Amino acid sequence: MARKVSSRRVLVSTGAAWFFGFLIFLPILWTFLTSFKTELEAFAIPPTFLFFHWTTENYATVQGRSDYLHHALNSIMIAGGSTLIAMLIAVPAAWSMAFAPTKRTKDILLWMLSTKMMPPVGVLVPIYLVYRDFGLLDTRAGLIVILCLGNLPIVIWMLFTYFKEIPKDILEAARMDGATIGRELVYVLTPMAIPGLASTLLLNLILAWNEAFWTLNLSTSDAAPLTVFIASYSSPEGLFWAKLSAASTLAIAPIVVLGWFSQRQLVRGLTFGAVK
Amino acid sequence: MGQITLQRVRKSFGPVNIIQDANLEIEDGAFVVFVGPSGCGKTTLLRLIAGLEDVTGGQILIDGHNVVDVPPAKRGLSMVFQSYALYPHMSVRGNIAFGLKMAGLPRPEIDRKVEAAAATLNLTPYLDRKPRDLSGGQRQRVAIGRAIVREPKAFLFDEPLSNLDAALRVQMRLEVTKLQKQLGTTAVYVTHDQVEAMTMADKIVVLNAGHIEQYGSPLELYERPANLFVAGFIGSPKMNFVSGEAAGERGVATIGVRPEHLKIGKDGEGWPGTVSVAEHLGSDTFLYVDAGKLGMLTARCIGEFSLKAGDRVWLSPDPARVHRFNTEGGVIGG
Numbered sequence: 001m002a003r004k005v006s007s008r009r010v011l012v013s014t015g016a017a018w019f020f021g022f023l024i025f026l027p028i029l030w031t032f033l034t035s036f037k038t039e040l041e042a043f044a045i046p047p048t049f050l051f052f053h054w055t056t057e058n059y060a061t062v063q064g065r066s067d068y069l070h071h072a073l074n075s076i077m078i079a080g081g082s083t084l085i086a087m088l089i090a091v092p093a094a095w096s097m098a099f100a101p102t103k104r105t106k107d108i109l110l111w112m113l114s115t116k117m118m119p120p121v122g123v124l125v126p127i128y129l130v131y132r133d134f135g136l137l138d139t140r141a142g143l144i145v146i147l148c149l150g151n152l153p154i155v156i157w158m159l160f161t162y163f164k165e166i167p168k169d170i171l172e173a174a175r176m177d178g179a180t181i182g183r184e185l186v187y188v189l190t191p192m193a194i195p196g197l198a199s200t201l202l203l204n205l206i207l208a209w210n211e212a213f214w215t216l217n218l219s220t221s222d223a224a225p226l227t228v229f230i231a232s233y234s235s236p237e238g239l240f241w242a243k244l245s246a247a248s249t250l251a252i253a254p255i256v257v258l259g260w261f262s263q264r265q266l267v268r269g270l271t272f273g274a275v276k
Numbered sequence: 277m278g279q280i281t282l283q284r285v286r287k288s289f290g291p292v293n294i295i296q297d298a299n300l301e302i303e304d305g306a307f308v309v310f311v312g313p314s315g316c317g318k319t320t321l322l323r324l325i326a327g328l329e330d331v332t333g334g335q336i337l338i339d340g341h342n343v344v345d346v347p348p349a350k351r352g353l354s355m356v357f358q359s360y361a362l363y364p365h366m367s368v369r370g371n372i373a374f375g376l377k378m379a380g381l382p383r384p385e386i387d388r389k390v391e392a393a394a395a396t397l398n399l400t401p402y403l404d405r406k407p408r409d410l411s412g413g414q415r416q417r418v419a420i421g422r423a424i425v426r427e428p429k430a431f432l433f434d435e436p437l438s439n440l441d442a443a444l445r446v447q448m449r450l451e452v453t454k455l456q457k458q459l460g461t462t463a464v465y466v467t468h469d470q471v472e473a474m475t476m477a478d479k480i481v482v483l484n485a486g487h488i489e490q491y492g493s494p495l496e497l498y499e500r501p502a503n504l505f506v507a508g509f510i511g512s513p514k515m516n517f518v519s520g521e522a523a524g525e526r527g528v529a530t531i532g533v534r535p536e537h538l539k540i541g542k543d544g545e546g547w548p549g550t551v552s553v554a555e556h557l558g559s560d561t562f563l564y565v566d567a568g569k570l571g572m573l574t575a576r577c578i579g580e581f582s583l584k585a586g587d588r589v590w591l592s593p594d595p596a597r598v599h600r601f602n603t604e605g606g607v608i609g610g
């Protein structure tokens with residue numbers, strides 16, 4: 001028998017869900033609203049919510065002071081590039097660990113995860129020096145490499161769990177049917193793994209897009225992505241809340257739009273295998 | 277042709293020997309069932325024949341050619357998996373056609389063969405559906421369709437019916453047997469269900485702990501089991517084993533009597549005992565009798581038998597149907 005849920009409970013839980021949803025969304029909404037305020041209204045107390053003098057002057061100032069498109073292009077190239085390279089390395093790696101595991105596979109997986117346990121600041125100085133000596137500071141290539149390496153363990157882990165979900169029998173059936181490894185990949189495994197691949201790709205893109213530690217420390221202008229663009233508005237000259245908000249809104253807009261359109265794929269990928 | 281010969285086939289995973297020295301001759305067109313308790317190596321043996329596992333030693337001959345170094349697809353066998361293992365993203369048509377597509381057959385020929393296989397298995401109306409839109413029985417049929425369409429030398433079945441409900445299992449059992457006879461293709465079938473083994477097989481291979489205990493027709497195994505293990509494994513309810521004095525009288529270590537070969541009397545002769553449980557199935561009655569020093573004995577009587585728990589009975593074995601075993605468990609006489 002299905003559990004009976006009273007309409008009152010539905011109302012309460014729906015209300016609670018909306019409340020918490022709103023709570024999580026609030027910072028983004030607030031940033032968005034603040035970006036349309038004047039600097040004076042931005043830190044007015046009590047804060048104004050919707051009824052303030054709407055202005056787009058912050059956006060004009062931000063664009064005038066720093067080149068949004070230059071940073072956006074850097075972000076796209078760094079996030080896209082590091083994701084692409086990470087996927088190219090991670091797919092075969094996760095593949096072999098999921099379908100041809102050895103005694104050491106578990107250890108390797110744990111070792112990879114362990115690299116994420118160290119705070120990045122712990123290796124900042126050596127990495128900085130290595131980058132300086134190899135001329136990688138403030139280059140897109142340098143940022144692509146570091147972000148790719150940083151996200152690789154997570155990408156491999158995610159893909160590994162997705163591949164694990166694919167029943168071995170199906171691959172064996174394909175082998176019995178005469179599929180070579182290449183054809184097994186093209187006709188059987190890839191189509192089955194697409195939801196997992198897509199959500200891993202999206203998540204990695206978001207992580208790389210928002211990554212601030214390495215991008216702030218290893219780039220200044222030429223290769224600086226949007227994170228540096230945002231940070232430049234909390235400067236020694238003082239905090240410019242409204243302009244900072246405008247910069248943030250501009251910086252997160254592409255990724256929010258991307259996430260919005262791919263949310264089905266993301267949710268499906270993240271809950272893949274939870275329900276058979 | 278589909279003659280499969282195993283010569284001293286061994287398989288071990290690390291230090292664990294799964295299959296030890298298996299020798300077997302499967303004739304062309306035969307329906308051979310591997311049966312045994314779980315972990316006995318029956319599925320491993322099937323996978324060795326399929327080529328999904330590599331042998332540790334020995335030879336597997338298909339039509340006289342040693343195939344141990346031949347990849348699975350080149351052995352000319354097709355396999356039906358326990359989980360069906362259908363390609364979830366392909367339609368029924370795509371699933372059945374996949375093997376032919378991989379073999380590089382021309383499109384019209386693939387279509388013709390797929391249609392024919394679908395017609396044989398009553399799958400024609402479902403050809404454009406995805407596996408997730410099919411019932412268990414239909415999925416099973418698709419898996420079989422995928423196997424027959426390639427016109428293999430032999431079918432390998434790995435417990436194909438164990439995911440179906442009881443009624444469907446009986447129906448599919450008949451269909452698989454009929455199909456195999458109609459096609460005349462050799463079939464190797466793995467199951468842990470001895471009823472499936474008895475009803476479907478031309479010949480049964482009884483496996484235990486990686487050993488082939490006996491190879492013979494169902495009735496041979498039933499009437500002349502080679503040892504205690506086979507005697508106990510084949511037949512339901514299980515054969516009664518009695519050792520001690522009653523066996524000593526016949527000069528052996530253990531005697532075995534099938535439940536259907538125990539005569540039940542309400543007075544006098546045979547082994548005395550008390551009915552502890554009586555199961556009335558209508559067509560049969562199973563009596564579980566506490567026979568004191570002899571232990572629990574099972575007796576099977578045809579039809580309704582008006583005995584109930586607590587009744588005193590005497591059991592006498594049919595002398596012609598008593599199996600005698602030595603201390604090593606081997607059969608004596610035969």
